[in-house]
Amino acid sequence: MMKIVVCVKAVPDPQQACNIRIDPVTKTLMRCEVPLVLNPLDKNAMQAALDLKEQFDAHITALSMGPPDAEGIVRECLALGADQGILLSDRAFAGADAYATAYTLATAIAKIGPVHVIFCGMASSDGSTEWVGPEIASFLDLPVVTMVEEIVECRSLQWKVKASLAHGYRLMQVQLPAVFTVTRELNTPRALVFSGIIKARKKSIVRWGIDDLGVPAEAVGLKGSPTIVSKLTTTQSKREVNILTGTREEKATQLLQKLVDSGVV
Amino acid sequence: MIDFTFTEEQEMFRKAAREFAEIQVAPKVAEMEETGEVCDEVVKALGEAEMMALTIPEEYGGLGLGYTARLIALEEISKVSVGTAMMLQVFALGIEPIIKFGTEEQKKKYLPALAKGKRLASTAVTEATGGSDPTGIRTSYRKEGNDYILNGRKCFITNSHIADTITTLAKDDENPKAFSTFILEKGMEGFKPTHKEHKLGMRGCNTGELAIENCRVPAKNLVGGEGKGMRVALGAIGDVGRGGMVGCALGLQAACLEASVTFANERILYGKPISNLQAIQNKLAQMKIDLEAGRLLGYRAAAIQDKGGRSSNEFAVAKYFTTEAAQKAAKMALDIHGGYGCMEEYAVSRYLRDSFVLGPSAGTSDIMKVIIARWVLS
Ligand SMILES: Cc1cc2nc3c(=O)[nH]c(=O)nc-3n(C[C@H](O)[C@H](O)[C@@H](O)COP(=O)(O)OP(=O)(O)OC[C@H]3O[C@@H](n4cnc5c(N)ncnc54)[C@H](O)[C@@H]3O)c2cc1C
Numbered sequence: 278m279m280k281i282v283v284c285v286k287a288v289p290d291p292q293q294a295c296n297i298r299i300d301p302v303t304k305t306l307m308r309c310e311v312p313l314v315l316n317p318l319d320k321n322a323m324q325a326a327l328d329l330k331e332q333f334d335a336h337i338t339a340l341s342m343g344p345p346d347a348e349g350i351v352r353e354c355l356a357l358g359a360d361q362g363i364l365l366s367d368r369a370f371a372g373a374d375a376y377a378t379a380y381t382l383a384t385a386i387a388k389i390g391p392v393h394v395i396f397c398g399m400a401s402s403d404g405s406t407e408w409v410g411p412e413i414a415s416f417l418d419l420p421v422v423t424m425v426e427e428i429v430e431c432r433s434l435q436w437k438v439k440a441s442l443a444h445g446y447r448l449m450q451v452q453l454p455a456v457f458t459v460t461r462e463l464n465t466p467r468a469l470v471f472s473g474i475i476k477a478r479k480k481s482i483v484r485w486g487i488d489d490l491g492v493p494a495e496a497v498g499l500k501g502s503p504t505i506v507s508k509l510t511t512t513q514s515k516r517e518v519n520i521l522t523g524t525r526e527e528k529a530t531q532l533l534q535k536l537v538d539s540g541v542v
Numbered sequence: 543m544i545d546f547t548f549t550e551e552q553e554m555f556r557k558a559a560r561e562f563a564e565i566q567v568a569p570k571v572a573e574m575e576e577t578g579e580v581c582d583e584v585v586k587a588l589g590e591a592e593m594m595a596l597t598i599p600e601e602y603g604g605l606g607l608g609y610t611a612r613l614i615a616l617e618e619i620s621k622v623s624v625g626t627a628m629m630l631q632v633f634a635l636g637i638e639p640i641i642k643f644g645t646e647e648q649k650k651k652y653l654p655a656l657a658k659g660k661r662l663a664s665t666a667v668t669e670a671t672g673g674s675d676p677t678g679i680r681t682s683y684r685k686e687g688n689d690y691i692l693n694g695r696k697c698f699i700t701n702s703h704i705a706d707t708i709t710t711l712a713k714d715d716e717n718p719k720a721f722s723t724f725i726l727e728k729g730m731e732g733f734k735p736t737h738k739e740h741k742l743g744m745r746g747c748n749t750g751e752l753a754i755e756n757c758r759v760p761a762k763n764l765v766g767g768e769g770k771g772m773r774v775a776l777g778a779i780g781d782v783g784r785g786g787m788v789g790c791a792l793g794l795q796a797a798c799l800e801a802s803v804t805f806a807n808e809r810i811l812y813g814k815p816i817s818n819l820q821a822i823q824n825k826l827a828q829m830k831i832d833l834e835a836g837r838l839l840g841y842r843a844a845a846i847q848d849k850g851g852r853s854s855n856e857f858a859v860a861k862y863f864t865t866e867a868a869q870k871a872a873k874m875a876l877d878i879h880g881g882y883g884c885m886e887e888y889a890v891s892r893y894l895r896d897s898f899v900l901g902p903s904a905g906t907s908d909i910m911k912v913i914i915a916r917w918v919l920s
Pocket residue numbers: 284285286287299304305306316318319322340341342343373374375376378382396397398399400401402403404405406407408409410504506509
């Protein structure tokens with residue numbers, strides 16, 4: 278049986294982004310004001326797992342680290358078709374940066390037992406470092422392909438995937454087990470259906486805290502996070518309109534000068 | 543005391559219905575408005591999203607989720623398209639007599655395909671001579687051997703041209719006090735949809751006439767026994783029909799409020815958004831009050847219905863209140879939009895037209911008051 282873990286993050290609803298605030302003192306997101314939803318790209322990650330489950334005998338675990346409220350998104354994954362949910366929730370995990378998050382998730386994956394495929398979103402919509410997937414791979418000593426936009430071949434333990442690049446793509450061959458971070462091009466996530474929600478009644482969500490993972494408190498959460506967010510500023514983008522006057526040649530010269538002055542050319 | 547919160551699962555149903563409406567229905571609204579025709583993709587999507595299965599028991603291929611879940615789904619779909627919610631509401635209304643009064647054979651024959659959306663349902667009571675007064679109908683039946691022969695015309699029937707299974711009320715040819723309900727099926731000889739209506743609103747939801755000429759209906763298509771027709775057909779309209787209209791109305795109320803808030807925050811006059819004006823705030827507050835009150839009435843009635851209690855009186859109150867409130871909300875939304883509200887680019891002009899179609903369906907406001915007064919005086 279193909280064992281799949283999908284890492285899913287609860288993020289403040291991006292549709293209510295204008296209400297998201299950052300605490301000026303702790304420099305963390307003030308999450309409580311905005312409802313938590315499943316990170317958009319993690320829906321693609323879930324769909325990738327569900328597509329595999331349609332082809333093969335597969336077992337899907339949805340894994341999330343977050344506050345107790347994050348249980349809602351894990352339940353949603355069960356309703357979408359995951360077989361099992363695990364929520365890593367403990368005060369000790371709070372304040373984690375990408376490194377500590379990946380360490381905690383990797384420890385949980387190791388506890389789950391042998392898995393073949395680990396899917397992550399390419400990025401979260403809030404933190405958006407894009408590091409968590411590769412860092413999980415590194416902690417578990419597994420190969421990783423980021424920005425997967427197509428799974429080309431998955432009949433054996435040698436997968437072929439197409440991954441995006443700034444000006445093209447990479448065609449990669451990977452030996453499972455491996456970590457994949459996915460883009461929205463990979464698939465179109467299916468919507469929740471009522472029967473899925475009913476089926477989720479019978480599925481359980483396991484909650485693991487620091488004792489279940491058996492990790493030292495210094496390795497997780499804020500204490501285990503090497504990142505220091507030293508300063509936070511809000512950026513402002515301003516537009517300005519300049520109308521150039523003169524003959525065509527004069528206008529071209531002025532435009533060129535402006536581009537040089539602003540460092541574009 | 544009473545717990546007024548939705549369960550986590552009900553919230554997820556709402557999310558599922560909202561996503562469905564936004565992804566599958568919203569892109570088709572303009573087309574439905576323009577053509578006035580049913581959009582096949584929407585009907586197919588409703589089936590795939592299991593929307594027709596909500597009230598059908600699990601043993602017949604449905605989801606058995608009951609009426610609160612149905613109200614949630616209707617409210618969310620109606621927020622995006624009242625016409626689509628109306629179509630869905632009458633599917634359930636057409637199915638209900640089979641669920642409640644059907645024989646085991648009828649349930650096994652019809653319900654599984656209806657649950658999958660492979661067959662579509664409707665209910666046909668109204669005629670030119672009988673709307674508010676269903677005893678005025680003229681469609682008649684007479685027994686011939688093991689069959690019944692039906693003759694008559696039905697009007698204002700939702701899903702008239704797309705439904706396959708239509709629970710139809712008819713009068714005994716020989717006894718004007720006896721009524722029976724039959725399952726008519728698309729393709730039966732002597733039974734066909736004729737005129738299609740062009741409605742003020744709820745465009746994209748099909749309404750039309752049915753002609754029944756010497757239509758031979760086997761006795762096995764009789765629902766709930768001969769002479770029990772009023773109870774069978776009107777019983778379903780009392781709770782499922784009115785409840786469905788409450789869902790349509792609540793969605794429209796919510797849509798009016800949402801559009802108004804957005805517009806009031808965006809429209810700048812005197813250097814500030816008009817949401818700063820008390821006259822505008824007053825309207826927004828009134829819409830919110832009516833929406834909250836309507837929800838309490840509607841979901842309370844649905845909760846009674848889910849418990850198996852008699853809910854038709856509570857639904858009469860909720861239907862009256864929410865359909866009237868939806869009309870007021872649509873007018874206020876239009877007013878808040880000023881001249882823009884009269885332009886078809888703005889959804890509020892559609893809301894206003896739709897709001898006027900909510901009234902008559904499943905009984906007018908006058909009739910709701912007749913029912914409520916009877917309840918009070920009983
Ligand atoms: C203002 C601000 C600045 C920050 N700056 C930094 C910084 O400079 N360096 C740093 O390391 N952190 C920083 N953080 C914290 C960081 O954003 C996240 O909280 C971190 O825990 C996860 O990284 P990410 O959200 O960037 O995930 P990404 O790497 O963008 O997420 C990719 C995928 O990883 C998986 N994933 C991520 N988080 C979880 C989770 N909790 N549970 C399950 N799966 C998950 C999902 O599949 C997700 O799609 C900052 C936070 C804030 C609010």
